[in-house]
Amino acid sequence: MIRAGIVGGTGYTGVELLRILALHPQVEVAAVTSRADAGQRVDRLYPSLRGLCNLTFSLPEAENLLDCQVVFFATPNGTAMHMAAGLLRRGIKVIDLSADFRIRDAQEWEKWYGMPHANPDLIAEAVYGLPEINREQIRRAELVACPGCYPTAVQLGFLPLLEQATIDTDHLIADVKSGVSGAGRKAEISSLMSEAGESFKAYAVSGHRHLPEIRQGLTQICGQAVGLTFVPHLTPMIRGIHATLYARLNKPLDLQALFEQRFQAEYFVDVLPAGSHADTRNVRGSNRCQIAVHQPQSGDTLVILSVIDNLVKGASGQAVQAMNLMTGLPERQGLETVALYP
Amino acid sequence: MIRAGIVGGTGYTGVELLRILALHPQVEVAAVTSRADAGQRVDRLYPSLRGLCNLTFSLPEAENLLDCQVVFFATPNGTAMHMAAGLLRRGIKVIDLSADFRIRDAQEWEKWYGMPHANPDLIAEAVYGLPEINREQIRRAELVACPGCYPTAVQLGFLPLLEQATIDTDHLIADVKSGVSGAGRKAEISSLMSEAGESFKAYAVSGHRHLPEIRQGLTQICGQAVGLTFVPHLTPMIRGIHATLYARLNKPLDLQALFEQRFQAEYFVDVLPAGSHADTRNVRGSNRCQIAVHQPQSGDTLVILSVIDNLVKGASGQAVQAMNLMTGLPERQGLETVALYP
Amino acid sequence: MIRAGIVGGTGYTGVELLRILALHPQVEVAAVTSRADAGQRVDRLYPSLRGLCNLTFSLPEAENLLDCQVVFFATPNGTAMHMAAGLLRRGIKVIDLSADFRIRDAQEWEKWYGMPHANPDLIAEAVYGLPEINREQIRRAELVACPGCYPTAVQLGFLPLLEQATIDTDHLIADVKSGVSGAGRKAEISSLMSEAGESFKAYAVSGHRHLPEIRQGLTQICGQAVGLTFVPHLTPMIRGIHATLYARLNKPLDLQALFEQRFQAEYFVDVLPAGSHADTRNVRGSNRCQIAVHQPQSGDTLVILSVIDNLVKGASGQAVQAMNLMTGLPERQGLETVALYP
Amino acid sequence: MIRAGIVGGTGYTGVELLRILALHPQVEVAAVTSRADAGQRVDRLYPSLRGLCNLTFSLPEAENLLDCQVVFFATPNGTAMHMAAGLLRRGIKVIDLSADFRIRDAQEWEKWYGMPHANPDLIAEAVYGLPEINREQIRRAELVACPGCYPTAVQLGFLPLLEQATIDTDHLIADVKSGVSGAGRKAEISSLMSEAGESFKAYAVSGHRHLPEIRQGLTQICGQAVGLTFVPHLTPMIRGIHATLYARLNKPLDLQALFEQRFQAEYFVDVLPAGSHADTRNVRGSNRCQIAVHQPQSGDTLVILSVIDNLVKGASGQAVQAMNLMTGLPERQGLETVALYP
Helix, strand or coil: CEEEEEECCCCHHHHHHHHHHHCCCCEEEEEEECCCCCCCEHHHHCHHHCCCCCCECECCCHHHHCCCCEEEECCCCCCHHHHHHHHHHCCCEEEECCCCCCCCCHHHHHHHHCCCCCCHHHHCCCEECCHHHHHHHHHHCCEEECCCHHHHHHHHHHHHHHHCCCECCCCEEEEEEECHHHHCCCCCHHHEHHHHCCCCEECCCCCCCHHHHHHHHHHHHHCCCCCEEEEEEECCCCCCEEEEEEEEECCCCCHHHHHHHHHCCCCCEEECCCCCCCEHHHHCCCCCEEEEEECHHHCCEEEEEEEECCCHHHHHHHHHHHHHHHCCCCCCCCCCCCCCCC | CEEEEEECCCCHHHHHHHHHHHCCCCEEEEEEECCCCCCCEHHHHCHHHCCCCCCECECCCHHHHCCCCEEEECCCCCCHHHHHHHHHHCCCEEEECCCCCCCCCHHHHHHHHCCCCCCHHHHCCCEECCHHHHHHHHHHCCEEECCCHHHHHHHHHHHHHHHCCCECCCCEEEEEEECHHHHCCCCCHHHEHHHHCCCCEECCCCCCCHHHHHHHHHHHHHCCCCCEEEEEEECCCCCCEEEEEEEEECCCCCHHHHHHHHHCCCCCEEECCCCCCCEHHHHCCCCCEEEEEECHHHCCEEEEEEEECCCHHHHHHHHHHHHHHHCCCCCCCCCCCCCCCC | CEEEEEECCCCHHHHHHHHHHHCCCCEEEEEEECCCCCCCEHHHHCHHHCCCCCCECECCCHHHHCCCCEEEECCCCCCHHHHHHHHHHCCCEEEECCCCCCCCCHHHHHHHHCCCCCCHHHHCCCEECCHHHHHHHHHHCCEEECCCHHHHHHHHHHHHHHHCCCECCCCEEEEEEECHHHHCCCCCHHHEHHHHCCCCEECCCCCCCHHHHHHHHHHHHHCCCCCEEEEEEECCCCCCEEEEEEEEECCCCCHHHHHHHHCCCCCCEEECCCCCCCEHHHHCCCCCEEEEEECHHHCCEEEEEEEECCCHHHHHHHHHHHHHHHCCCCCCCCCCCCCCCC | CEEEEEECCCCHHHHHHHHHHHCCCCEEEEEEECCCCCCCEHHHHCHHHCCCCCCECECCCHHHHCCCCEEEECCCCCCHHHHHHHHHHCCCEEEECCCCCCCCCHHHHHHHHCCCCCCHHHHCCCEECCHHHHHHHHHHCCEEECCCHHHHHHHHHHHHHHHCCCECCCCEEEEEEECHHHHCCCCCHHHEHHHHCCCCEECCCCCCCHHHHHHHHHHHHHCCCCCEEEEEEECCCCCCEEEEEEEEECCCCCHHHHHHHHHCCCCCEEECCCCCCCEHHHHCCCCCEEEEEECHHHCCEEEEEEEECCCHHHHHHHHHHHHHHHCCCCCCCCCCCCCCCC
C-alpha cells in the first residue's frame, strides 16, 4: 500500500482526491491537512465521505506528512513552492496540483502570479504531468507539476495537429468554457449561484494565467513559438470543460485518422466517431478526455472539440494518474470509473 | 460470473444499471434490449460507456435473454408482467424496476395504473425489494419488485418510528422533492429544461401512483392502516430525492438513538449526527440513504429528513443490491462508490 | 414625482428596488447608498441598469437622504433601527425591508437576531407591511416593516383558513422551499453554485428567524396562539418561494370558494382554478402570489400551495406596493409586470 | 390602438410576444391561434398571463385574423410562406419570426430547410428585420423577416468592423453559445433537463441553418463574400446567447471608439466600457444587445463579445421593434424593460 498525504484537503481538488483515493486499491490516505479545519473530522465537512474516510484534518506541517511516500498539494498557488523541497529531501514524492511548478521561466511565472517564486531552482526538476506527452519522464519524476484544467483540454486537442505540423501555428484560437467548480471552493460573489447560474460570460479576455502555460506546452510540442488567442468562459454548470479549438490547415490530411492513431494507445483520451460532438456530461466524474474533430464545409478551418471533467482529468484524476506512474502502479488503477450520466 | 440481462436499456434506470454493472466484479451484462434501438451499439447512444460496454441492443424477446441467470426489467409499467413468467419458468431470476409487482392487491394496482394486470397470480410470488425490511425474503426470491424512488425515501425515514409505535399513524405527512430524472428519459414538454429549470412545483397532489405503494409499505411495518398525505414536488436538479416527513409523537423517545440503533447494521442507510441536515448532493451517484432527525422546539411534531439518489438507491442501485442478495454475492459488491461532490 | 432613497443598494433587494422603480412613472430614485461602493456608478456594478439609472452610490448617511420623501432600507438586519428615527423626525417615510421592526416583542427579536434592539420604542409605531391584511394601516403609516419572504408566502396561504377558523391551529405545518437569492448577495461558501446547485436540503430545522414572525402573523389573524412547524429548504434555482402548507380541517367547507372569495379584490393574490398546481416560474419577476388549494382523497388534511418571487412579492415589490399606499399612488402602479416565462 | 394577431401562440416566441404586448400601451392582441389548443383559454396554458390576457386560442385560419392590422407568425418554418400572401393582399402587415423569408435565394433556402418554398416570389418583397441595419426599409415594409437569434448576435457584433473594412473577411469565426429555450417548446429528448442540464456541447458543427443567413447578412454589410466558421453550442441555461467573435485585424484602429460611435444612436445596442465582459444575465428579458470589445495582448486577433436574450432581441422583442417602426409608433415603445437580475 502506498501511503499518501494531501495538503489542502478542503478545496474541490482536495476532496476530489479523497473521493478517488477512497476506492484506490493500492493507496491509503495517511494525512489530510487544513489550516482552517485542523482537528475536525474530514467526513464532518464532507458527509459524502462518511464510512469511507476516518481521518481528521491536521495542520499543514511537514512533520504530519513524513510517513507518506507521496504528497499531493491541493493548495492555492504559492504554498507548494515553500514546502516541496523539504519533503523531496526526505525522499517523499511530490505532486503539485497548483501552478507553482508549471511555468519553466520563473520570471514569467512571477509576472502572471503576482508574487516572487520561493524556489525557482526547483522548477527545473519538476516534470509537467501530462502523461499523454511526458509519460516516461513522469515515471522517473520526484516532483510533478500537474497541468491546469484549461491547459489539459487545449493541449490534448491541439496535440496531433502540432506534432504533424499540419496547421498554421501563428493564429491558434482556443475558445474554452468551464463549469463553476473551476473557481474553487472560495467565498466569492462571482461564484454565487445567483450570479453564475442562468448566465454565461467570458472573463479574463485580456490575459488569463493559463495562457502562458498553454503557450509553453504548445510550443514544446511543435518546437516553435505559437500565437494563441485564449478566451475562457464561465458556463452555468458545476463540472466540465469544453474546449472549442480553431486552426487553419496548412496541408491536406485525414483528420479523423490522425487523431485516432495518435490516441489509439491512450486509455484516457477517447476520439469519438466521425461526425460526433463531445458533451461534457459524458466525462463527468471520469478521468476521460473525449475529442471530436471537424472540418466544416471542407474549408481550411479545423474545429476540434475537447471535453474533460475539470476536477478529474483537469486536476485530481490526472494527479492520481501521475502518482500511479511515479510509484510503479498500473496507470489506470483507481481511475476506471464511469461518468455519471444523466 | 453472473450473466445478467437488461430489458429496456435506453431509459435512465437502464443506463444506470449499465453504469453500475460495468464495474461490478462478479457480473457480466450479457444482453441489453431496446425495441427502438435494436441493432445499435449501446455506446453509440451512451458515449459515457465507451470502452466499458461492447454490447449492441437486441430486441426485447425472451430468446435473447435465455442464457442469463438474472434479468432486470427497466421498462415502462406493463411490460414485465407479460414477460416475467416465461423467464421464471426457465429458472431465470427476475428483478423488476417497474411497478408491475409492487402492489399486492391487483385491483388497487389496476385502479392506479389504468390497465388490467396481465398476471395477477404472479404478484403473490414477488418479494418487495427493500433489503432493510425484507432482506431474508429477497435472498430466497425468484422475483423481486423493486420499490419506487419516493417509496424508498419515505419508508426508510418512517421505519424506526413505525416499528416502535411511537407516532400517531393516522396523520403522517410526506412532503417529497424529486429531481427531474425521476420523470424518465421521455420526450415530454413538462420535463424540458425551459419548463422544469429554475422553477419549483408540486404535482399530482390529488393522488400519485406511489401513494398506494407507500401506504402498503407503512401499513405492513406497523401492522395497521395508516393515514398518509403524500405531496410530490419537482425540483430543478437532475438527480436526488429529499423527503421531509412529519409525524406527531405519541410518547417520549430518544429520537437520535432510535434511528442510530435501527440502522446500525445497515451499510446503505446512514444516520447523520444530531443537528445535521441531509443534502441530496452527498448521495449523488451512490446507493446511500442519509437521514437526519429533528424535534423542533422540543414540540410533539417530529421532522425526518431522508435523502437518496432516485436512480441509485431509488432504482438501479437498489436493484443491484437485491441481485447481490438473490445470487449469494456480498450485498455491497459493486455498490461501494463515493457520491459525486461537488 | 415622489423622490425615493435606497439605503443599501448593493444587495439583491436593493438592486430589485432599482429595477422596479426605474420604470415607475411617479417615482424618481434620488439617492442610493452603499458604504463599500460609495463613489462608484450604480450601473458599473449592475450593467443591467445601464441607460436607466444615472446615480452614483453615496455613503449611507442621513444627510444624503434628506430631500427624499420616502426611504427604503435594503440593508442587513441592525441598520434601519439606528437610522429610521432620524429620518422620521424630518417627515421622511421609512420602509424597512430588513427584520428590524417586524417583531412586536423586542425581547423576542433580540433572542432570534442575536443583538440588542437599538430602538425598541419605535417598534410600536411600525406597521407590518402586508397589504392584504393591513392595507388601511399601511396607508397611514410613517414606518413600515416589510414582511420576510417566507412569512409572506405562508401567511397569505393560511389567511382564509385562519380567518374562518376552519382548521386546527395547534399543528400547522409549513414546508417551504426557497431559491438561493433568498440568502442575499453575500460571499458565503454555502451559496456557491458548486454547493447549492444540483442539490436540495432543508436548513435551520431547529428554528429559523422567520418562525417567530410567521407565528406572530398567524396568531394575529386568528386571534389565538398557533402551533407551527416551519421547515425551510434551499432549492437549486435563483428566484422563487414555494410554500406547501398542511392543516387539519375542523369542519366541512368549500375550500376553492373560500379562497376565491377572500382574494377576489386582491390584484396581487391569484387563486388558481380547482385542480391546479402553482409553479414558481409563473410569478418570476412579478409581484403576484399564486395559490392552489387541495383536499387530497377528500381527507381531513388540507394542502395549500402558495408561490411568490422572493425578491418581488417577498421583498422589493411588496415594499413598492406599500410605498404606493403610503404616498397615495395607485396601489398597482409600477408593479403590473408579467412574469418571465420561460 | 393597433390590433395585432399572433399565429402560433404556444411556442416560446409566441408566449414572449404575449408577454411584451400585454404591456404595450398602443397594441391590443386581437387573436392568438394554435391548431392544437384551439378553444382553450390562453392563460390556462400560460398562468403567468392570468389577468393580463383574456383571449382564447383560435384556429390558424386567415378569417380569424382579418380585423388585425399586423400579424406575427411565431410558427415553425414552412407556415408563414403559405399564409402571408393572403394577409398582405388584404392590407395586413406581416412580421414573420420563422425563417421563411430570411434567405434571398430560394434554392439556398430549400437546401438548408429541406422543403420546397411555397412562395419564392414573395421573398423579394420581404425586408430583413434588423433595425440597426435596415431601419428605413422596415418603416416602409409590409412584410418583415425577423432575423434568427444567432444571426442577430453575430451580425451586430461584426457590423462596425465590416462597415469599416478593418478585418480579414475570409476567416471570420463565430463561436456562439445559446440557452436551451432556443430549441423551442418541443418535446425532444435532447432538450430534457436531464440531458441539457449540467452539460455543455457544440452541435451542428458541420453546418447549422443560421450559417447561410449570417453569411448573407455579413456579405451585404461589407459588400463582398465572407468566409465564416460558425459553431453553435448549447449551454445549460434557459435564456441568452453569447457570441464570441474572432477576426484578424487588417489595419490599426481604435476598437472601442469605433463601436461606441457606430452604436451611439442605437438604444438597443449598448457598448460596454473598455475592459468589460458581457454577461447574458444583464440582458435577460430585455431587448438589449450588450457588446464588449477586446484586442488581447495587443495582437492582431480581435475578440468581440455580443450578448442578447434569444427570445427578446433574438426574436419577439425585435419583432415588436419592427412592428413599432412599420406602424409609426415610437421605436422603443413597450420595450423599455429592465433585465431580470439576479
